[in-house]
Amino acid sequence: MFITLEGPEGSGKTSQLPDLAAFLREDGWNVLTTREPGGTDIGDQVRQVLMRIDNTAMDPRAETLLFLAARAQLVAQIIRPALAEDRVVISDRYGDSTIAYQGYGHKNDLNTIRQMLAFATGGLIPDLTILMDVDPAIGLRRKKSEGEWNRMDAYELEFHRRVRAGYLELAREDPKRWVVLDASQSREMVQSALRQVVLARLTPPSVAHNA
Numbered sequence: 001m002f003i004t005l006e007g008p009e010g011s012g013k014t015s016q017l018p019d020l021a022a023f024l025r026e027d028g029w030n031v032l033t034t035r036e037p038g039g040t041d042i043g044d045q046v047r048q049v050l051m052r053i054d055n056t057a058m059d060p061r062a063e064t065l066l067f068l069a070a071r072a073q074l075v076a077q078i079i080r081p082a083l084a085e086d087r088v089v090i091s092d093r094y095g096d097s098t099i100a101y102q103g104y105g106h107k108n109d110l111n112t113i114r115q116m117l118a119f120a121t122g123g124l125i126p127d128l129t130i131l132m133d134v135d136p137a138i139g140l141r142r143k144k145s146e147g148e149w150n151r152m153d154a155y156e157l158e159f160h161r162r163v164r165a166g167y168l169e170l171a172r173e174d175p176k177r178w179v180v181l182d183a184s185q186s187r188e189m190v191q192s193a194l195r196q197v198v199l200a201r202l203t204p205p206s207v208a209h210n211a
């Protein structure tokens with residue numbers, strides 16, 4: 001089972017994931033968590049280039065290719081081997097981030113982005129994607145108040161609004177894979193919703209019914 005958390009800046013993906021994983025492990029699931037960009041030594045080096053606040057000269061196409069390079073490494077080195085061992089892999093961001101940010105955000109051709117994404121991942125698509133939806137003005141305020149500010153955060157608010165709209169469009173297009181959560185709620189409410197959504201997908205209805 002391959003699960004991804006997606007969403008605009010500051011929606012709570014990174015801070016919610018450890019508690020979600022701990023809860024699932026206590027329930028007996030063999031969980032591996034990872035994040036993007038990063039999750040491998042090579043990917044973490046690429047992440048530094050992408051996130052450095054003073055790398056303002058980066059061209060959107062170079063940016064796209066760097067995100068995809070980090071992902072290709074992560075899929076080959078970590079995600080595919082873990083899935084082959086029947087582990088539950090949960091990634092803090094994955095390919096839909098590229099469609100939302102580099103596609104909708106930068107207004108690049110979506111078909112081209114999808115083709116490059118398929119090349120980078122060998123066509124690996126998540127089983128479940130949770131969109132932690134929040135107004136980017138709220139999410140960016142959360143991040144700024146904590147002093148967590150990177151090159152991507154610094155794009156104008158309109159960019160981040162296009163990203164959010166892109167995510168909502170992706171979720172509308174594929175309701176079987178996507179679940180949208182309201183991430184403007186309290187941390188506790190968001191965590192509880194995450195647990196419910198993931199457990200419902202992990203536990204087949206017949207097992208849940210007999211338990």
Ligand SMILES: Nc1ncnc2c1ncn2[C@@H]1O[C@H](COP(=O)(O)OP(=O)(O)OP(=O)(O)O)[C@@H](O)[C@H]1O
Nearest residue numbers: 009010011012013014015016142143146185186187
């Ligand atoms: N529900 C919430 N209410 C208030 N603050 C929150 C909530 N969830 C997360 N935060 C705070 O918002 C900030 C960003 O959270 P976090 O890093 O988990 O978001 P994120 O979705 O991973 O962001 P990004 O993808 O931009 O890194 C953190 O300071 C976190 O403590």
Ligand SMILES: Cc1cn([C@H]2C[C@H](O)[C@@H](COP(=O)(O)O)O2)c(=O)[nH]c1=O
Nearest residue numbers: 036037067093094097098101102152153
């Ligand atoms: C994978 C991926 C990420 N991004 C953006 C989204 C965020 O602004 C940063 C990652 O920071 P986080 O704190 O780890 O969430 O990168 C992107 O634009 N495209 C991508 O494919």
